Amino acid sequence: MATLLKIASGMYNNRGFEYVYGGSGGDKNNNGILDIDCSHLVYKALHAAGYSIPYMTTSALNSTAAEVYFDVIPLSEATPKKDDLILYEGHVGVFKNFTPDKKKGSFFGSQRRGPGVARFDENETFGWGLDCKILRPKKQFKIRPILVKGSSYPQHARWSTPSSRSSTLDRWSTDDNFDLAQQHLRWGRIRMIE
Numbered sequence: 692m693a694t695l696l697k698i699a700s701g702m703y704n705n706r707g708f709e710y711v712y713g714g715s716g717g718d719k720n721n722n723g724i725l726d727i728d729c730s731h732l733v734y735k736a737l738h739a740a741g742y743s744i745p746y747m748t749t750s751a752l753n754s755t756a757a758e759v760y761f762d763v764i765p766l767s768e769a770t771p772k773k774d775d776l777i778l779y780e781g782h783v784g785v786f787k788n789f790t791p792d793k794k795k796g797s798f799f800g801s802q803r804r805g806p807g808v809a810r811f812d813e814n815e816t817f818g819w820g821l822d823c824k825i826l827r828p829k830k831q832f833k834i835r836p837i838l839v840k841g842s843s844y845p846q847h848a849r850w851s852t853p854s855s856r857s858s859t860l861d862r863w864s865t866d867d868n869f870d871l872a873q874q875h876l877r878w879g880r881i882r883m884i885e
Contacts, residue, residue, distance in 0.1 A: 693740075694740075694773035694774060695736055695737065695740045695773065695774040695775075695785050696773065696774075696785050696786070696787055696799055698736050698739050698740050699732060699733070699736035699785045699799050699800075699806075700785075700799050700806075700808075702735065702736060702739060703727060703732055703736075703801070703806035704799075704806055704807065706725075706806070707724060707725055708724065708725045708726070708727045708801070708805055708806050709724045709725070709726060709727075709805045710726075710727065710728060710729075710801045710802060710803055710804070710805050710806075711726035711727070711728060712728050713726075713728055713731075714726025714727045714728045714731060714801075715727065715728075715731040715735075716731065716735065727801050727805075727806060728801050729749065729782055729783050729784060729800045729801045729802075730746070730747065730748050730749050730752070730783055731746070731801075732784075732800060732801040732806060733776060733783050733784065733785065733800070734746045734747070736785060737828065740774065740833075741833050741834065741835045742828050742832050742833050742834070743832050743833075743834045743835075744760045744761075744828060744832050745760075747760075749778070749779075749780075749781050749782060749783050750781075752776075752778055752783055752826065753778060753780060753824075757826060760828060760829060760832055761776070761826040761827055761828055761829060762826070762827040762829060763824055763825075763826060764824065764825040764826075764827060765824055765825075766789070766821055766823050766824065766825055767821075771786045771788075771789050771796075771825055772827065774827070774828055775825050775826065775827050776825070776826040776827075776828075777798045777811075777823050777824075777825060777826075778823055778824045778825070778826050779819065779822070779823045780822075782800070782819075783800065783826075784798035784799055784800025784801075784809065785798060785799045785800060786798050786825065787799055787808060793812075794812055794813040794821060795810065795811065795812035795813070796810070796811055796812075797809065797810045797811070798811070811823070
């Protein structure tokens with residue numbers, strides 16, 4: 692099963708995106724390169740992984756409002772797991788790894804140079820230290836199967852029309868087609884069969 696890290700890095704790693712504050716996937720500065728900031732990258736990855744968690748800025752993620760959707764755990768007390776986020780004051784990413792005895796690790800997010808992996812350690816050698824929190828999405832907000840760009844959606848289910856004629860809908864993109872599928876589900880035009 693794909694993890695949040697695999698989904699985020701698959702969606703954004705070397706895919707023609709650059710970091711722009713407030714960027715949500717469009718081309719805000721009209722330079723032909725798609726823009727994404729850290730909080731929008733995390734939000735879109737959570738959405739693609741099946742979580743129903745609203746968009747939150749890093750400020751909101753650092754507030755008590757985040758506790759509705761996430762378990763907030765200090766790094767010193769955490770054994771980070773798949774789908775965890777790493778949160779700094781003003782920055783968020785998808786947790787990749789942490790070696791407690793060496794006090795260093797890494798995460799994927801939208802960095803100044805664009806989406807990619809950043810490292811952290813106790814000396815802030817790489818610009819990020821250990822003064823961070825782990826956000827673990829609460830299980831009750833994972834409401835649908837994983838959506839993977841460029842593959843059949845969902846991986847373990849098929850879609851069909853309510854009538855006797857059945858069809859499989861393949862190649863869902865992470866935004867437009869998925870939203871269209873959600874509308875068709877609400878309207879009763881298609882249903883998901885596990």
